[in-house]
Amino acid sequence: MTMTSYPLPRPNAQTRAYWDGAAAGALRYQCCAGCGHVQRIPRSLCERCQSSRLDWKDSRRTGTLLTFTTVHRAPLPAFKDMVPYVIAIVDMDEGFRVMANALPHCRGGLAIGARVRIGFQDVHGMALPVVEAVVEAAA
Numbered sequence: 001m002t003m004t005s006y007p008l009p010r011p012n013a014q015t016r017a018y019w020d021g022a023a024a025g026a027l028r029y030q031c032c033a034g035c036g037h038v039q040r041i042p043r044s045l046c047e048r049c050q051s052s053r054l055d056w057k058d059s060r061r062t063g064t065l066l067t068f069t070t071v072h073r074a075p076l077p078a079f080k081d082m083v084p085y086v087i088a089i090v091d092m093d094e095g096f097r098v099m100a101n102a103l104p105h106c107r108g109g110l111a112i113g114a115r116v117r118i119g120f121q122d123v124h125g126m127a128l129p130v131v132e133a134v135v136e137a138a139a
């Protein structure tokens with residue numbers, strides 16, 4: 001696997017603050033300075049009041065597992081050595097949403113509704129979010 005074949009996220013104007021935070025170990029989310037709305041995903045305007053005054057805040061990194069799936073067939077050659085791997089979608093306590101791979105050691109505890117913690121894993125020099133722990137089993 002070469003570095004160039006692995007599809008890494010490309011930070012842009014909307015997401016640069018997120019990736020800068022990730023590099024420093026912080027999980028950031030966008031919050032409107034005008035109305036307080038938490039954006040589920042980063043945008044250039046508040047999806048509720050259309051304000052462009054958007055702040056970035058640091059998450060406590062805990063959330064509830066919305067859904068997850070195990071990938072058995074690599075969608076790209078770069079992922080061939082990773083299969084099988086688990087992709088999870090987590091609704092964070094602050095109101096935003098994270099899609100992340102689950103680290104192998106916590107896959108056994110994954111269930112919809114489980115409480116999980118997000119951390120970061122270095123992938124070719126970029127800090128990518130991962131589900132690093134199940135902190136409480138599903139009710």
Ligand SMILES: [Zn+2]
Pocket residue numbers: 032033034035036037046047048049050051
């Ligand atoms: Zn707003």
